[in-house]
Amino acid sequence: MSAEHPDIKTAPIVTAECEKTFVDFLYAKLGLVIKKHQLKVLHDAIDKGCRLFGHIRWQDYYEALKHDDAASTEMEQLIADVTIDESYFFRDQNQISWLRDHWLPEIIAQRRQQDDLSLRIWSAGCSNGQELYTIAMLLAEALPDMDEWNIHLLGTDINADVLGNAMRGHYSSWSFRATSDSMRERYFCSQNSGHTINDKLRHMPHFTFLNLADDAYPSILTQTNAMDLILCRNVFIYFDKAVVDRVMQRFSHCLLPAGVLMLGASDLIASSMESIRLVQHGDIFYYRNSGSVQPCEQTAHPPASSMQEKPEIPLKRHSIKAESKQRADLHEKLHDGHWHEALNLIKTMIKQQGKTAPLLQHQAKVMANMGDLKAAKTLCDESLQLDPLDKHSYFLMTMxxxxxxxxxxxxxNLRKTIYLDAQFIEAHFQLALLLIRSGQPENGRKSLNNALELARKAPPEDELHHAAGMNFKRFVEILEHEMEMYADGTQVSTDGY
Ligand SMILES: C[S@@+](CC[C@H](N)C(=O)[O-])C[C@H]1O[C@@H](n2cnc3c(N)ncnc32)[C@H](O)[C@@H]1O
Structure with a gap:
């Protein structure tokens, strides 16, 4: 971080009004609740922010933050200063033991039996990456044939600094306080007065910016869908009940029917929700998605008798008004992650309107969110048969x-998408991630830059086509963070933490 601004010798006094303004702002923008004992930390952060960025009055600092997005330097500094990124490998031995001795063996055996060698795990609020690399180590121990598996490890956070650290995978000894020497020696090499995770494990996860207080998940675009396991440990300390409830609701839509959510031992929420049950196993607690049939399933179906008696309503008789209402309903269900209800509505719409490429694409998205990738692929194929020049079908097929x-x-498929529409922002973004993953960082950065430039020109409040709930303003924030992370993402940091 840059040195203090030369013109600012003394920062403004943090008044009661200033404190309230910043507390409200952090809550509205990030869902962060600043508790009484954290006020001193907030005061120091405001003081530091004013000095660093040359604001003589706190009001000017606040105005700058208010008009910037979460990727601005001012905002990043404030986030880094008011959140605690404390984490270490193998944190909470009880939870880790349960994952290693129960959850992993069970799901691995189940997947082998189903001939489906895939796993999807998300560390939400991943900090410097220790939690996700712990999972990567457990997987490496449990899977002698790991190369045969399709493993999606996702780490997300709102602090861009910690995401950069996670990508570099370099840690001081303090991060190993609960790690055995043998594990550390097996998966890390010692260098630059610290330890760096080996390349194989370092390339497994994808780390990205995601604000849990936003409603931009689950989404196939951010690959927050169809999760087997979500770890969100020691993050709820920042949130109040309203935000926690919202996040829990969203997590339940991100999980596969039998998927598991694990919170930190001190983050427990007493009540189970309809779609997610609190389960106790010895000393530990976790939540399991009940995968229960959604209550509205029946309402989306016409009653059996009427189905038999009435013929399907042909397209021309089905009013435009009714169709646009159905589209709005469908959008809402997709946005809220009500997959079963959305699926029933799509089926109804197909009966009424016939198969169209957009309806098949929606159905493919729902199937992907419910974890049935083979069905999703078949639906993309079908949609392409209906319209071989539909860029969205190619894009979904890519995902x-x-x-x-x-x-x-x-x-x-992605190249075909961009061939059909060179301005397709989401396609440039995915191409960037694919290129970076496949060891072409330079080309990846170029594609990221293309995506960013296009996204900046898009109307900020408009939603992305493939991510219900995410508008271009937020997407620009994500892209700016990605640019920053990959700017030096291949280097190894020398400073330990
Ligand atoms: C104490 S660390 C926990 C790290 C790790 N999960 C663990 O248990 O070791 C909490 C992390 O949550 C992140 N965080 C706080 N608010 C967040 C939000 N609204 N969205 C995403 N991450 C958030 C912080 O930046 C920080 O890195």
Whole structure:
């Protein structure tokens, strides 16, 4: 971080009004609740921010923050100063033991039996990456044939600094206080007065910016969908009940039917929700998605008798008004992650309107969110047969192939998408991630830059086509963070933490 601004010798006094303004702002923008004992930390952060960025009055600092996005330097500094990124490998031995001795063996055996060698795990609020690399180590220990598996490890956070550290994978000894020497020696090499995770494990996860207080997940675009396991440990300390409830609700839509959510031992929420049950196993607690049939399933179906008696309503008789209402309903269900209800509505719409490429694409998205990637792929094929020049079908096929681990097929479909529409922002973004993953960081950065430039020109409040709930303003923030992370993402940091 830059040195203090030369013109600012003394920062403004943090008044009661200033404190309230910043507390409200952090809550509205990030869902962060600043508790009484954290006020001193907030005061220091405001004081530091004013000095660093040359604001004589706190009001000017606040105005700058208010008009910037979460990727601005001012905002990043404030986030880094008011959040605690404390983490270490193998944190909470009880939880780790349960994952290693129960959850992993069970799901691995189940997947082998189903001939589906795939796993999807998300560390939400991943800090410097210790939690996700712990999982990577457990997987390496449990899977002698790990190369045969399609493993999606996702780490997200709002602090861009910690995401950069996570990508570099270099840690001081303090991060190993609960790690055995043998594990450290097996998966890390000692260098630059610290330890760096080996290349194989370092390349497994994808780290990206995601604000849990936003409603931009689950989404196939950020690959926050169809999770087997979500770890969100020691993050709820920042949130109040309203934000926690919202986040829990969203997590339940991100999980596969039997998926598991694990919170930190001190983050427990007493009550189970309808779609997610609190389960106790010895000393530990976790939540399991009940995968229960959504209550509205029946309402989306016409009653059996009427189905038999009435013929399907042909397209021309189905009023435009009714259709646009259905589209709005569908959008809402997709946005809220109500997959079963969305699926029923799509089926109804197909009966009424016939199969169209957009409806098949929606159905493919729902199937992907419910974890049935083969069905999603078949639906993309069907949609392409209906309209071989539909860029959205190629794009969805790309996303499904990425999830199936077919990166070559994904890249080929992505190139077709961009060929059909050179301005397709989401396609440039995915191409960037594919190129970076496949060891072409320079080309990846170029594609990221293309995506960013296009996204900056898009109307900020408009939603992305493939991510219900995410508008271009937020997407620009994500892209700016990605640019920053990959600017030096291949280097190894020398400063330990
Ligand atoms: C104490 S660390 C926990 C790290 C790790 N999960 C663990 O248990 O070791 C909390 C992390 O949550 C992140 N965080 C706080 N608010 C967040 C939000 N609204 N969205 C995403 N991450 C957030 C912080 O930046 C920080 O890195």
């Amino acid at each position: 499904v192939l990425i999830e199936l681990g077919d990166e070559e097929g994904a890249e080929s």
